[in-house]
Every structure is written in structure tokens, then in C-alpha cells.
Amino acid sequence: MTSLVKAHGVSKQFGRVRAVDNVSFEIEKGKIMGLIGPNGAGKTTLLKAVLGLTDFDGELSVLGLNPFRQRKELMQNICFISDVAVLPRWIRVSQLLDFVEATHPNFSRKKAESLLEKTNVNTRRDSRVRELSKGMVTQLHLSIIAAIDARLLILDEPTLGLDIIFRKEFYANLLSDYFDEERTILVTTHQVEEIENILTDIMFINEGRIILDTPMDSLTDSYVELMTSGERADKARKMGPIAERDIFGKSVMLFERPDRDRLGELGELHTPSVADLFVAKIKGAAA
């Protein structure tokens, strides 16, 4: 396995605030890594460092390059869609394709055209971006990105502001048109439930620190949710759940590295959702 992204002790400070605080992680080829964190956790700053859009302290290598010093080389093999990287409103669809074709050595105009043919943008080649709906702009952006033969794709809240149909379509298209074992995706989103079944790995970030970094497979081994009530709940509580909440009068407890046999005697066991695990971890970190 080769690591596409290697971070060691990466920090970024804005005045007195440490937006990213001594972060270390690796992302291997062929993975879909979800970076999950609350607002202001440092997600975007970390992504910007990976993309070479901001300088940083510590060691960070992306595709073997220093992202800040070698942004141009990096961008030939890396793509990103971000809610804040908006397409210029004045540009025409055809001009945008012309420009990316002229500046990006790994862009396939043919592939972009054939991807666009499947979207609502197809008949709007002479339209300006400002005349397209938000959903169409995202389809356009994704078609361009998917037509770039890049090794790493970075998505920062790519579906923000889109309706549910476009959001579902976006991730479906991402998997069918873009992803294969040669490619790697790093994605952040608030709507964690939408992407948890496509992720291979997950990272939680809070207050600039990584509080969880694990393959999705081992999540099911490492965490379990117990639904129980009454006396059995008190017994379970003594086994040290990392979080507890009430649903319809029943207690739902989350356990890390659980003793499944003993817990199984106390109630129903479930695999926790990433969202629940996330809430538990963030609260645990704050406590």
C-alpha cells in the first residue's frame, strides 16, 4: 500500500487560534476517506493545507510533493470541489471547457462532453454559469472534475445547498464516473449519513485535533450500541459506555471495544451510525 497523503505534526495557526493542531495521518491509495468534524473544527483549513492553498507548520506530503511549494505540479494530479470554490458566474459552459482543456494536461474533453450529455447542462453549452441552477452548476463542476485523470479528489462540502435528489445523484455519479482502485477520495460533509456507506475510512476532527482515524470495517468491531432499559441499563452503565441517550424511554449506550457476550445479555446490540458515534466522540472529547 502506498500513502498518497502523509501528514506529520501539521499545524496551522491564525493569530492565537490553532485551527489545526499537530495533526498526523495517512491516506492510502484507493480509499474513500471521510473527514468529519463540527463547524470550525479545522476541516477546511486542513484540506487547504493538503491542496497547497495555505502554508502550514510540520511535514505534509501529497503525492510525494510539498503542496504549498509545488501547487502547480500537485494540481495536475489532484482535483477539488468545494462549496466555496465556486465557478465564475460570468463564464460560459463552452468557455469553461475550453479553459480547463487548455490549462489541464490530464483533462479529457471527450469524457467531459460525454458526462455532460447525461446532465441537464447538455443543452446549455452557451449559457453562462449565472444562468444555471445550483444543481446544474454542481453537475457541471463534477463532470469537469470527473474528466480529469487525477489521483486524488478532494471534496469539501460538495453538496451544500443542493436538494436531496441532486445530493443522491452526486454521490452515485461520483462512484460510477470517477472512483476506481487507482483513485483516492477525501471528502468532508455535514450530512454524514449520506456518505457513510461509501466510505472506506473515517477521520473525526475536533478543535484542530484528530480524535478518531479508523477503517470503516473496524468500526463495527470497535463500537457497539446497546439498547436496554431498567435494571439492565444500570448494569450496562457500570461497564463504562462512552455515551448514552434516551429513545422512547429506553437507554441507548455506546461502547468502545465492547465485551459483546456480556453486553448481549443486557439488551439488543446494534452497529452505531457514524453520526451517533461522532456525537459521542465530540462530547467525550469536550468532557
Place this chain on the structure above:
Amino acid sequence: MIANQIALIRRELWEHRSIFVTPIAIGLILSLGVLMTEGMLATHTAEVDIGIAAASNMGDESHRSAVINGLLFVPSVIIFIGMSILVIFYSLDSLYAERKDKSILFWRSLPVTDAETVISKALTGAFVIPLVSFVVIVATQLISMILTSIWIMIEGGNAVHLIWAPASLVSLWAATLAGVLLMSLWLTPFLGWFLFVSAFAKRMPLLLAALPIIMLPMLENWIFGSRIFFDAFFVRTIQPIRDAEEAAKATFEISDNLHVSSFIADPWQAIEFGAFFAKPDLWAGLIVSAIFITAAVYVRRYRDES
């Protein structure tokens, strides 16, 4: 590198349609002015006949040539002034708009360096806009000449004898092209400054750019009693206008005593490339603009929008 520059400059032309629209609009207004003047003169048949007869018999070819060349310079000067204002607004907008419309992160997601991007904007301001203006100047001159020829023919004059033969078009156009480009080089410190302001201004780039240009000479004179900044700005802005005025006066002298200045007789010969490139002020200005452009690259590269 060069392929990227071509793509980037094309991008500038797509985004800033005013690069074409402004000079073309001025050119059309001027052409319309020629047409209207000629139309209004239609009722003064006698005066027009006398005028055409007088012009046809005026001096020798070199005098007719001087008058025509002088008249053809009028649209060049007006379009050049319009172009200079266009360059100010273009350069102030060029690195500001991409932050205002938040497309900067998209542009930076492509394999194009910040230096390449800023250089494409500097090249557009320094060369592309002047070249477009030059083409519009030539077109406006040709349209005016064609309109006037038709009018002269209707009035019974000989347009070839009066206009086309005496006009030193090749010399005039070569001089105009050299003139807009040299003048543009001369003004690059302002272009660099505007690009730099455009790269860092959070709002109101025009005000931010204009204030130091107005305030620095005043403050310098008030505090130190010196006028280094005043002279530096003067030599680049007011001086060329004074020079143009002198040239215009020389043209008027033709009608008084038939003295033909060398500038107006053969404009191309009158341009002194050697003297221009020997001016220390030119090179000092180019260095200043290089510093500002480098600063603009660094601001774009290091600025964090989040």
C-alpha cells in the same frame, strides 16, 4: 507556459468584455460624429464647394498630407484616453473580482501558478488592451475616411486627391502602434500599483489606489518641502499630455504659415526609439512595476480567504 498564457489571456477577454466594448463604442461615436457633421454641412452647399476647391488647391501634397495626418490623429488621441481609463478599471478589477465572486479557489484548483495568473493580467493591461485599441483606431480612421470620401464625391470633389493620396497611412499606423505600446510601457508603474491594490483591497479598490497617488505628493511637499513624488507622477502623466498639446499646436501652425512639423509629415520617422529606451525614468518605472506585480503574486499566493 506560453500555452497557459494564451489560455489565461483569452480568459481575460471573455471576462472583461469592456476591453472590446469601450474602444469600439468610442470609435462608433466618433464615426457617427463625422457622419453627422457631414450631414449638417449638406445645407451649406456654397461654403462646402469653396472649402473643397480651396483644399484641392492648397499648397503641395506635403501640406495636404500634414492636414490629413493631423486630422487622423484626433480619433487616436480620444481612443487612447478612453483606453487609459479602461486599463485603470480593468487592472483594479482583475484580482479583486475573483475574490468578490469567490471563484478564486476554482481558478487555484487548476494547475496554473499564481505568478502565471498575475502575469497574464499584467500582459493584458500592458499589451492586449493597447493592441485592441490600436485595431479600433485604425478601423475608426478607415471608416471616417470612407464616409468622408463618399461625402466629397457627392459634393463633386476628388476624394483620392484630397484624402487617400496625401494620407501617410503606413507611417501613421506604425507610429500609432509604437505610440500606444511605448506609452503603455511608460505607464506600467501605475498598472503594477493598480494590480497590487486589486490583489489586496478588501473593498473600494479605486479609492485605495487613488488616495496615495493624490496624497503622497501633497504630504511629501508639506512635510519635507520636496517634490520627488510630484515629479515622478508628473513626468508620467501630465508631461505626455503637454507633449501632445505641443504636437497639436504644431498641427495648427500649418494653416497659419504652412509650416509642416516633421512629426505630422512623417509620424513614424518622428518616433525616437533610442531616446525613449535610453530614459532612466523608463527603466525605473519598469522596476517599480515589477516590484508591485511581484507583490501582487505574493498577496494572491499567501492570502487565506477563510
